[in-house]
Amino acid sequence: MALSSPGRIAQTSAQRTAVMAGLKGRNDVAGTLFKALLLLAIILTFGILVVLGVQVIGDGSSVLTTRLGDFLSAGLGSTPEVSGIAQGLRGTFYLTLITAVVAFPLGIASAVYLEEYAPRSRMTAFINLNIRNLAGVPSVVYGILGLTIFVNGWGIRTLTGGRTPIAAGLTLAALVLPIVIITSAEALRGVPGSLKEAGYGVGATKSEVIKDHVLPYAAPGILTGTLLSIARAAGEAAPLILIGATTGFLSDIPGWADVTQARDSFTAMPIIIATWARQPQEGFKVDNAAAAIVVLVVFVLLVNAAAIVMRNRFERKRAGL
Amino acid sequence: MPSQKHGPYGPDADTPIPWHNDAALMSSVDVSDLRGSPARHRTEARVALALRLAAFVSIAISALIVYSLMVEALSFMLDVDWSRVWGDKAIGWFPRRNVFGIVTLISATLIVTTIAMAVALPLGTAAAIYLSEYASPRVRAFLKPALEVLAGVPSVVLGFFALRFIAPQIVGRLFVDAAPANLAAAGIGVGILTIPLVASISEDGLAAVPRSLREASAGLGARKMTTTTRIVIPAALSGLVAAFIVAVSRAIGETMVVFIAGGAADSALQNFNPIEPGLTMTAAMASVASGTDNVAGEGPTFQSLFFVGLLLFVITLLLNLVANRIVIRFRQEY
Numbered sequence: 212m213a214l215s216s217p218g219r220i221a222q223t224s225a226q227r228t229a230v231m232a233g234l235k236g237r238n239d240v241a242g243t244l245f246k247a248l249l250l251l252a253i254i255l256t257f258g259i260l261v262v263l264g265v266q267v268i269g270d271g272s273s274v275l276t277t278r279l280g281d282f283l284s285a286g287l288g289s290t291p292e293v294s295g296i297a298q299g300l301r302g303t304f305y306l307t308l309i310t311a312v313v314a315f316p317l318g319i320a321s322a323v324y325l326e327e328y329a330p331r332s333r334m335t336a337f338i339n340l341n342i343r344n345l346a347g348v349p350s351v352v353y354g355i356l357g358l359t360i361f362v363n364g365w366g367i368r369t370l371t372g373g374r375t376p377i378a379a380g381l382t383l384a385a386l387v388l389p390i391v392i393i394t395s396a397e398a399l400r401g402v403p404g405s406l407k408e409a410g411y412g413v414g415a416t417k418s419e420v421i422k423d424h425v426l427p428y429a430a431p432g433i434l435t436g437t438l439l440s441i442a443r444a445a446g447e448a449a450p451l452i453l454i455g456a457t458t459g460f461l462s463d464i465p466g467w468a469d470v471t472q473a474r475d476s477f478t479a480m481p482i483i484i485a486t487w488a489r490q491p492q493e494g495f496k497v498d499n500a501a502a503a504i505v506v507l508v509v510f511v512l513l514v515n516a517a518a519i520v521m522r523n524r525f526e527r528k529r530a531g532l
Numbered sequence: 533m534p535s536q537k538h539g540p541y542g543p544d545a546d547t548p549i550p551w552h553n554d555a556a557l558m559s560s561v562d563v564s565d566l567r568g569s570p571a572r573h574r575t576e577a578r579v580a581l582a583l584r585l586a587a588f589v590s591i592a593i594s595a596l597i598v599y600s601l602m603v604e605a606l607s608f609m610l611d612v613d614w615s616r617v618w619g620d621k622a623i624g625w626f627p628r629r630n631v632f633g634i635v636t637l638i639s640a641t642l643i644v645t646t647i648a649m650a651v652a653l654p655l656g657t658a659a660a661i662y663l664s665e666y667a668s669p670r671v672r673a674f675l676k677p678a679l680e681v682l683a684g685v686p687s688v689v690l691g692f693f694a695l696r697f698i699a700p701q702i703v704g705r706l707f708v709d710a711a712p713a714n715l716a717a718a719g720i721g722v723g724i725l726t727i728p729l730v731a732s733i734s735e736d737g738l739a740a741v742p743r744s745l746r747e748a749s750a751g752l753g754a755r756k757m758t759t760t761t762r763i764v765i766p767a768a769l770s771g772l773v774a775a776f777i778v779a780v781s782r783a784i785g786e787t788m789v790v791f792i793a794g795g796a797a798d799s800a801l802q803n804f805n806p807i808e809p810g811l812t813m814t815a816a817m818a819s820v821a822s823g824t825d826n827v828a829g830e831g832p833t834f835q836s837l838f839f840v841g842l843l844l845f846v847i848t849l850l851l852n853l854v855a856n857r858i859v860i861r862f863r864q865e866y
Contacts, residue, residue: 241757248658249658249659256682263689267689321590341590344853347852351818352597355817358821360600416572446684448686448688448787449687481688496695
């Protein structure tokens with residue numbers, strides 16, 4: 212349309228309205244539709260989460276409200292009404308403890324090496340690639356590793372005692388190690404170089420700078436990785452099936468502090484859930500399974516939430532410096 | 533209190549280098565005094581070595597995985613009657629009867645993965661685009677952690693949900709003659725599990741596109757949708773492709789959802805029908821391991837576990853390597 216002078220965008224009020232509407236994004240049917248579709252995807256995703264939560268809580272409510280105490284203290288039984296998750300709680304506790312104790316130092320040490328000491332060589336690149344690949348290996352394959360090396364391995368069998376929480380803990384430590392390394396390395400990368408240089412400047416050695424300055428600074432980020440890996444280890448079932456966590460009955464319910472159970476047959480929360488979900492009786496596959504899921508998910512969610520809070524604290528600290 | 537008669541450099545303060553007059557001192561200072569205590573050096577060397585060994589543990593783990601798979605898988609491959617694995621006589625997966633029709637497992641895996649991707653890719657990518665391009669910082673600060681919470685849900689929970697809700701209410705309503713537990717329900721469950729992964733990697737890819745591209749597009753008068761679809765998404769394409777490949781790899785490796793909701797116990801007929809029960813590679817491994825004949829090294833029935841495991845490992849490794857290459861390439865472009 213012809214304008215009275217060059218540079219004039221809108222002349223008549225009709226033109227002005229059209230231009231302003233264009234600027235404000237009105238009359239953009241396709242654009243609004245597009246945005247609505249995207250929003251729909253988000254709503255659908257979280258809607259699924261909500262439906263899942265409602266289903267699980269609804270199914271588990273009968274057990275959780277009427278016999279919570281029994282459920283938490285009883286062992287595996289032949290009928291749903293007498294079965295509980297006590298042994299699963301202990302098994303999961305011990306194996307995640309061992310996982311954390313093994314994976315945490317190894318992972319941080321590896322990350323420190325990769326970020327602070329490793330030269331830019333092909334070997335370092337290979338180590339990095341290897342860790343990224345390990346992060347993508349399916350959990351069943353780690354179960355095979357655990358079965359072959361930690362359960363049946365010549366010599367190692369005497370340490371772990373066969374199909375035990377120790378073997379499971381070592382296997383899951385191998386599984387979560389890449390996660391710990393990757394998140395710790397990221398946390399270490401965020402440490403400002405000026406901090407390290409100040410340390411060297413006053414005469415500290417490399418290990419002293421790392422011990423006294425780098426690690427404390429990166430601690431929240433490193434803790435994030437550890438918490439995430441604990442939550443992951445607590446929820447994994449496939450490796451435990453391969454290692455031979457008991458799905459039937461276990462003889463007794465040891466006390467919490469009884470460490471000999473770390474070298475005994477065991478079961479774990481995800482295994483109990485998977486076993487119950489596949490039983491024919493409604494009491495097992497609906498009521499008990501859902502109640503066990505609620506207990507497990509509460510734990511996993513709490514640990515994940517703690518990890519996210521930690522990570523946010525680290526991000527804020529990093530931005531503030 | 534030191535004497536105040538002279539300054540810190542002593543009575544010869546006008547001498548520029550105070551110790552040059554002191555013959556004893558001059559001859560007793562040399563480089564070795566600047567070297568630092570040998571004890572600290574030893575500590576440094578030990579720490580460096582220990583950290584180096586820690587990093588090499590990850591290589592040891594890889595080697596052990598390959599070893600664990602190969603020993604028994606090779607034994608299986610050498611002993612087994614291959615007509616039972618591949619070919620006309622190898623219909624179905626019945627390890628106890630020495631029928632190891634690998635096509636059965638592979639087809640089930642493909643069905644589950646395809647259905648999972650049909651769920652996860654649209655939802656995950658759309659969520660990523662919304663988060664990256666349209667959401668306000670406040671909404672982002674709420675949605676991103678919420679997605680990570682979804683990522684933390686254990687797979688057994690999705691397996692329960694698939695069996696309890698998805699199979700009867702979704703698959704069952706759409707296909708009236710569907711089996712009570714089937715591959716389609718498991719596939720949808722795996723898809724839900726994979727949405728956060730797709731969203732997170734896609735979002736990284738979208739965030740890597742420089743703002744200048746978006747601003748240039750807006751400066752030329754393009755509306756938001758045009759900028760997003762014509763500029764940002766093509767620029768982030770390698771990131772999105774990487775997300776797709778990683779998601780496929782994850783879906784192939786997922787065990788528990790199929791183990792619980794796939795419908796097959798420890799054997800499966802060959803079928804290409806999603807509304808029937810089936811057994812993927814991973815669920816077959818879990819079945820063999822939890823069966824009663826799980827004594828180590830006892831013949832091909834148990835060793836089939838390792839054979840399938842090797843296959844699975846190789847497939848996911850190749851996918852992950854390809855995805856890694858793509859990620860490296862797209863990081864370099866900017």
